[in-house]
Amino acid sequence: MTTSPRRIRPLIIAEAANPTLTSAALVGWSCAKAIAAQTDAHIVTEWRNRDDFLRAGMVEGTDFTAINNRRLQHLSWSLATKFSRKGSFSWSLYAVLSNLVYPFFERKLWQTFGPRLRAGEFDLVHRLLPLSPTTASWIAPRLKKIGVPFVLGPLNGGVPWPQGFDDLRQQERDGAGRLRAFYRFSPGLKQTRESAHAILTASRTTLHEMPAQLRSRCVFMPENAVDLEKFPLTPKAPAVADPSKPLRISFVGRLVALKGVDMLIAAAAPLIRSGALHLDIIGDGPERERLQAMAQSENITAGVCMDGWIPHAQLGARLRESDLFVFPSIREFGGGVVLEAMALGIPAVVLDHGGPPELVPPGTGYVLPMTTREDIVTRLRQLLTELRDDPAQLHSAGELAQAHVRKYYSWEAKAVQIHEVYRWVLGHRAAKPDWGTPMGFTSQAVDSEASMQPMPQPQLIPDHGF
Numbered sequence: 001m002t003t004s005p006r007r008i009r010p011l012i013i014a015e016a017a018n019p020t021l022t023s024a025a026l027v028g029w030s031c032a033k034a035i036a037a038q039t040d041a042h043i044v045t046e047w048r049n050r051d052d053f054l055r056a057g058m059v060e061g062t063d064f065t066a067i068n069n070r071r072l073q074h075l076s077w078s079l080a081t082k083f084s085r086k087g088s089f090s091w092s093l094y095a096v097l098s099n100l101v102y103p104f105f106e107r108k109l110w111q112t113f114g115p116r117l118r119a120g121e122f123d124l125v126h127r128l129l130p131l132s133p134t135t136a137s138w139i140a141p142r143l144k145k146i147g148v149p150f151v152l153g154p155l156n157g158g159v160p161w162p163q164g165f166d167d168l169r170q171q172e173r174d175g176a177g178r179l180r181a182f183y184r185f186s187p188g189l190k191q192t193r194e195s196a197h198a199i200l201t202a203s204r205t206t207l208h209e210m211p212a213q214l215r216s217r218c219v220f221m222p223e224n225a226v227d228l229e230k231f232p233l234t235p236k237a238p239a240v241a242d243p244s245k246p247l248r249i250s251f252v253g254r255l256v257a258l259k260g261v262d263m264l265i266a267a268a269a270p271l272i273r274s275g276a277l278h279l280d281i282i283g284d285g286p287e288r289e290r291l292q293a294m295a296q297s298e299n300i301t302a303g304v305c306m307d308g309w310i311p312h313a314q315l316g317a318r319l320r321e322s323d324l325f326v327f328p329s330i331r332e333f334g335g336g337v338v339l340e341a342m343a344l345g346i347p348a349v350v351l352d353h354g355g356p357p358e359l360v361p362p363g364t365g366y367v368l369p370m371t372t373r374e375d376i377v378t379r380l381r382q383l384l385t386e387l388r389d390d391p392a393q394l395h396s397a398g399e400l401a402q403a404h405v406r407k408y409y410s411w412e413a414k415a416v417q418i419h420e421v422y423r424w425v426l427g428h429r430a431a432k433p434d435w436g437t438p439m440g441f442t443s444q445a446v447d448s449e450a451s452m453q454p455m456p457q458p459q460l461i462p463d464h465g466f
Contacts, residue, residue, distance in 0.1 A: 008422050009040045010151075011113060013127040015067075015105055018049045019056045022312065025049075027223050027336065028129040029056075034225075034415035035126075036063065039422070042122070044109055065112065069105040102130060103188070106138040117148050123426060124149040124197075126418075131223060131333075132157050133206050136188035140195035149425045151418075152192070153200030154223035156333045158209055159354040162370050165330050168257045197425040200418075203333065203355050204437065219421055220437040222358060224336035225414040226343045226405055231316045233402050236345030238395035246278040246303070247271075247388045250322040250346075252315065252337045253329065255285030260328035260351070262287075263373060265294050265304070267380035272303035276388050280322060281306045282315070320344050323394055324387060328368075328376065332356050338365075343405045345398035349383065351376065358438040359409075364401040408440045 012035060017028030032043045043064040045053065050066035058064050116122065125143055133155035143150045161169045193199065193214055201207040202223040210218055249268065253259050261281060271277035281291070281304065288306065295304045310318055319325070325341035326349045335356035338348045342364065350356035353370040360367055368379050387394060407413065420433040 007038075007040045008419070008426070009042075009121070009123045010035065010422060011117070011122040011125045012036075012041050012043045013106075013109065013125065014043055014129045015046050015102065016049070016129050017043070017045050018052050020052050024129060024131050024223075026312075027131070027334075030225065030227060030411050031223070031414060031418075032128055034411040035128075035418055037412075038415045038419050044113070046105065067105055067108045067112070069101070069108060102135055103138040110139050110142065114142070117143070118146050122148065124151060124422060126151040126422075127153075131155060131202070133201075133209065134158075134186060134189065136186055137192040137195075138188065140188075140192040144195040149197040150195055151198045151200070151421060151425060152196040153198075154202035154221050155200065155206050156202035156223055156355065157206060159203070159205050159331055159333055162330055162353050164372050165258075168330065171257045198421050200421065203358060205354070207437065216432070219433055220435070220439060221414075221417060221421075222334065222355065222409075222439060224334045224339055224359070225409045225411045226336075226339050228343070228410050228412075230313060231319075231340045231343040233343055233406055234345075235402075236320070236395070236398050238392065246276055247324065247384070247391060248278045248280065248322045249324045249326050249384070250280040250282065250319060250341075251326055251328075252282045252319070252341075253327070255281075255283050255287040255291060257287055258329060258331050259287075260330050260376075261291055262294060263328050263377050263380065264326055265291060265298065265300075267377045268384060269298040269300050270381070271384055271388060272300040273298070275303070277303065277384065279304045280318070282308075282310060282318060284308045315340070316344060319346060322346055323391060324349065324384075326380070327356060328380065329354070329356065330370070335359055339405055339409050342398075342401035343409075345395075345402050347394055347397035347401055349380070361400075361404055361438070361441045364397055364404050366397075404440060408435065 012032050014028040014032045016025050017032055018025040019029045032041070035041050036043065043058075045064060045066055047066045047068040050060070053064050053066070054060065060066065117125070125139070125148055127137055127150070131154065134157065137150070137152070140150050140152075193210070196217060199210065199214065199218045200221045201210065201218050202221060207218055207220060251261055251264060255261060265279070268277050268279050272279060292306055295301050295306070319341055322341075323346070325338070325346045327335065327338055328349070328351055329335070330351060330353065332354045335350065335354075338350060338356050338359050341348050342359070348356075348360055348365040350360055350365070350367055351370050352367050357367045366383060368376060368383070417433065417435065420429065423429045424432055
């Protein structure tokens with residue numbers, strides 16, 4: 001009998017993954033592609049993504065399979081659009097409708113891959129998308145029955161609205177979100193979780209929602225990471241205190257009320273008027289006109305750039321002009337753009353609610369308390385004034401931010417982390433992988449030297465043959 005190494009063979013479910021889109025679609029694509037580089041993976045996606053997969057160099061049948069569920073998927077999108085307020089798409093309603101449609105995708109997947117799974121062609125199944133922790137998996141109990149391990153996640157969602165911002169909740173028309181409390185009664189959800197060998201939880205909110213008896217299967221792993229080709233980890237030059245040059249700060253995101261850009265403008269306005277600060281707002285949305293009017297009323301239009309979206313491939317170069325990234329969103333699940341700024345050596349300012357503060361360890365940026373609108377504006381103005389007077393601290397924070405991203409949050413590092421989860425569920429390592437909750441945090445500032453060490457490379461598993 002001879003022993004030769006082989007790579008793990010996961011079947012990756014990434015229904016919405018797409019290299020040309022943003023948000024969850026881009027996360028799914030980037031993660032699946034990174035995993036495929038470390039394993040012998042096969043990706044299953046929805047038919048609407050097929051052409052973009054092919055243009056990205058994927059080989060149909062070898063690298064991926066596209067499942068045609070377009071009619072029902074289009075129906076859920078159309079209904080969500082129809083019942084959303086004009087100019088403000090209801091993502092919570094779309095999530096509800098998508099949960100009703102998704103099982104039909106998995107049924108078609110099972111028709112194609114069920115026989116191959118029974119034949120042992122894949123070592124495990126990993127449902128990477130949807131990210132929602134309320135979406136049941138129709139195939140999970142069937143995989144359990146045939147003895148194929150099932151990995152679920154990263155899952156993220158359920159971040160509550162902070163107190164004192166009910167007006168924004170009404171503005172976002174999050175009525176469907178109020179129905180989320182009933183997700184526990186969703187058909188198949190309990191079976192899905194109980195059938196999973198590992199559940200990747202992308203936030204503490206999601207982790208705390210998991211039943212106590214399943215916590216031993218949970219691995220904390222935020223879903224976001226950074227494309228180092230677009231956001232290279234090259235050192236950033238120190239900011240120099242020069243009264244003749246303004247401190248440059250930036251924001252990136254949809255211009256909707258919950259992103260808190262109005263609070264940023266209010267906090268920064270006195271400094272912008274004095275010439276001490278320049279604000280670059282990158283994005284577009286229904287709030288853009290109101291924010292432009294706000295800047296005009298504050299007499300700061302000369303110090304505010306608000307020229308809409310730019311291609312994601314160009315975002316790194318634009319962000320690198322900034323000294324500080326400010327992201328005052330009051331309700332954010334992930335916050336991938338925070339990591340992109342950190343990768344460029346730009347410290348981030350976030351509010352202590354939802355996903356973003358879980359990405360910013362002590363010493364790498366600034367986390368402000370989630371309090372009232374007035375208090376947030378006051379604290380943010382104080383911080384901006386302090387940093388304008390002492391910009392040198394931004395350099396050390398930026399170095400630590402880059403080190404943190406290098407160790408934990410490149411897509412390559414993410415793939416290695418997931419590979420270790422695969423090894424655990426397959427019995428090739430005894431201990432459950434654990435990078436901390438939140439990932440990589442310590443009680444003090446992040447240790448720069450330790451954080452600069454690369455993640456271990458994936459190990460091959462033995463293939464026993466005769």
